[in-house]
Amino acid sequence: MSRDYDFIKDLTKEREICKIAIRVVDSWTVMGTNGFPHVEMVIADAKGDRVKAVTRYKEFEHWKEFIVENNVYVLHNCHVYDNNGGFKVCDSPFKVVFGSGTKFTKDVSITNIPPHQFHFKSFKEVQDEIIGALHEVVKPQTAASGKKPCTNLILSNEC
Structure with missing residues (x-):
C-alpha cells in the first residue's frame, strides 16, 4: 500500500524523505555562477502552499525537457535549504533542491491541485x-x- 502524500508545509531541513504531489506553477532556466544552466521553478501542492525548487546543473538536459508548466508530478526525496537568496519567488522559508536520489514523476491521475491560485497580499503589507x-x-x-x-x-x- 502506498503511503500518503506529504505537503510543502511539512518540509524541514532535517527531513529529506518525502512524497509530495505538486503542480509546476512556473519554470525557467538560470545560468549559475559556475557558468552552467539549471532549471528553477515554483511548485504548489493541494493546499495552495508554494515553494521554489531547483535542479542540479548536472541533470539540466534531462530536466529541461521533462518539466512542463502546469503539469502535475509526484516529488520524492529532495534536499531542503533555507530560502535566503536575494530574490524570493515565494514566501516559503525553504527551497527544495533536486539531488541524486530525487524522483520526479508525472501523474495525471492527481486532480486536486488547482491550476491557478492567487495569493493576494493585504494593502497594509x-x-x-x-x-x-x-x-x-x-x-x-x-x-x-x-x-x-x-x-x-x-x-x-x-x-
Missing part, C-alpha cells in the same frame, strides 16, 4: 512598497511560439 500610480500599459510584443508575452507598465509618481 504593500503600502510601504508603493512607488507610483499606474499610468499606462504597453504591450510591445506578442507571444511567439513557446515564449511568454511581454508587457511594460509605465508608472507615475508624485514628482
Whole structure:
C-alpha cells in the first residue's frame, strides 16, 4: 500500500524523505555562477502552499525537457535549504533542491491541485512598497511560439 502524500508545509531541513504531489506553477532556466544552466521553478501542492525548487546543473538536459508548466508530478526525496537568496519567488522559508536520489514523476491521475491560485497580499503589507500610480500599459510584443508575452507598465509618481 502506498503511503500518503506529504505537503510543502511539512518540509524541514532535517527531513529529506518525502512524497509530495505538486503542480509546476512556473519554470525557467538560470545560468549559475559556475557558468552552467539549471532549471528553477515554483511548485504548489493541494493546499495552495508554494515553494521554489531547483535542479542540479548536472541533470539540466534531462530536466529541461521533462518539466512542463502546469503539469502535475509526484516529488520524492529532495534536499531542503533555507530560502535566503536575494530574490524570493515565494514566501516559503525553504527551497527544495533536486539531488541524486530525487524522483520526479508525472501523474495525471492527481486532480486536486488547482491550476491557478492567487495569493493576494493585504494593502497594509504593500503600502510601504508603493512607488507610483499606474499610468499606462504597453504591450510591445506578442507571444511567439513557446515564449511568454511581454508587457511594460509605465508608472507615475508624485514628482
